[in-house]
Amino acid sequence: MKNFRLGGGVTVLLRSISLALAFFGAMTNPGLGADLIASYPFAGSAIDGTGNGHDGTAYGCISVPDRFGVSDRAYFFDGIDDYVAVPDCPELNPASGIVVEAWVYPTEFGGPEPDDQILMKEAQYQLNIGSDSLVSFGIGPHPWTHAYSINKIPLNQWTHIRGEYSFATGILNFFINGILEGTAVRPLAGWTNQGILFVGKNPKASTGYYFTGQIDDVHILEPCATCLDRMSDLNCDGIADVFDVIASIEHVFSGAQIVPCCDKGELCPQ
Numbered sequence: 186m187k188n189f190r191l192g193g194g195v196t197v198l199l200r201s202i203s204l205a206l207a208f209f210g211a212m213t214n215p216g217l218g219a220d221l222i223a224s225y226p227f228a229g230s231a232i233d234g235t236g237n238g239h240d241g242t243a244y245g246c247i248s249v250p251d252r253f254g255v256s257d258r259a260y261f262f263d264g265i266d267d268y269v270a271v272p273d274c275p276e277l278n279p280a281s282g283i284v285v286e287a288w289v290y291p292t293e294f295g296g297p298e299p300d301d302q303i304l305m306k307e308a309q310y311q312l313n314i315g316s317d318s319l320v321s322f323g324i325g326p327h328p329w330t331h332a333y334s335i336n337k338i339p340l341n342q343w344t345h346i347r348g349e350y351s352f353a354t355g356i357l358n359f360f361i362n363g364i365l366e367g368t369a370v371r372p373l374a375g376w377t378n379q380g381i382l383f384v385g386k387n388p389k390a391s392t393g394y395y396f397t398g399q400i401d402d403v404h405i406l407e408p409c410a411t412c413l414d415r416m417s418d419l420n421c422d423g424i425a426d427v428f429d430v431i432a433s434i435e436h437v438f439s440g441a442q443i444v445p446c447c448d449k450g451e452l453c454p455q
Contacts, residue, residue: 219284219349219406222276225384226251226402227260231269239405241271241384251401252288252343260385264293264301264397268386273306278376279407283310285322286347286406287384290399291340294318302387302394303346304403307380311387312346314338314396321367322348322359326378330371332359343401351408 224234229248231241243260245267251258262268271277289303295316305311308326315321318337323329338344338361347360355372358365380388384403387394 220409221404221406222279223271223405224402225269225404226258227269227400229257231260231271231384233271237276239271239274239277241269241382243267243269246385249399252290259288259290259399259401261399262385262396264395266393267395268393269384271382271384273379273381277306277382277405278309278379280375281353282349282351282408283324284347284349284406284408285310285312285404286345287312287403288343288345288401289314289338289396290343290401291338291396292398294340294397300387300390300394301396302383302385302390303396303400304382304384305387305389306382307388308378309376309380310348310350312348313387313394320346320359320361322346322350322357324350324357324371324373330357330369332357332367332369334359334361334366336361336366340398343399349408 221235223237223239225231225241226234227243227246227248228234231243231246233239233241246260246262246269247267248257249259249261250256260267260269285304287303291301291314294301294314300316301314303312303314303320305313310325311323311329313321313323313331315333320334320338321331323331332348338346345360345362347363349358349360350356350371352373352375355370357367357369357371359367382405384400385396
């Protein structure tokens, strides 16, 4: 994360404002902390960026610039037959629940399909764009339980989406750009089904429900009560404190985009 030089008076003002915002943020940010299991930056391949070995295979996807304009750091999915498949393994079925997130840049909604599948692990968890352009996070098996967004996401624009589910509470939370959009309840004792992880495709749909647009930085995480939550450590120093709120306000003043990051083990964009 870049450091921005501000005048002394502005910095003092920001520090004063941040004291109040820190308390407010602590009450309004319900996000789970999480351990990173697998990361897919799609830097020319579907290799797991964590080094944990949960590598996928890309079928037809084309490398394109990411949201920062860096070449070959995201995948374009054509909405016809492009997808990524990651073999099942125990680590992708965390015992405490699941947290999934991705950056998406849809260029078309629906197309020949009623839905656009961003991510799906068979009969377990998914991120989906419906025909109404609302996004959801779902927990299986069938019949699926979904936490739906209140707002539609835009075409031709990067949007960060995140779903969180804990077996301990049975609660699904769904976020868009760090804002809680939807909540649902699905009590489960654990995963009853396990299958391949797909990005850009629904393997159970007869027509695939293929996603049209760009996808980047897909992360699979395990909920962790002792980890920092997704927005608490904005300056990436390993400590959630008032200076993280200062960092967020400095980003607003600079016009830069705040990027949810810093889950345990995750590197933050510079």
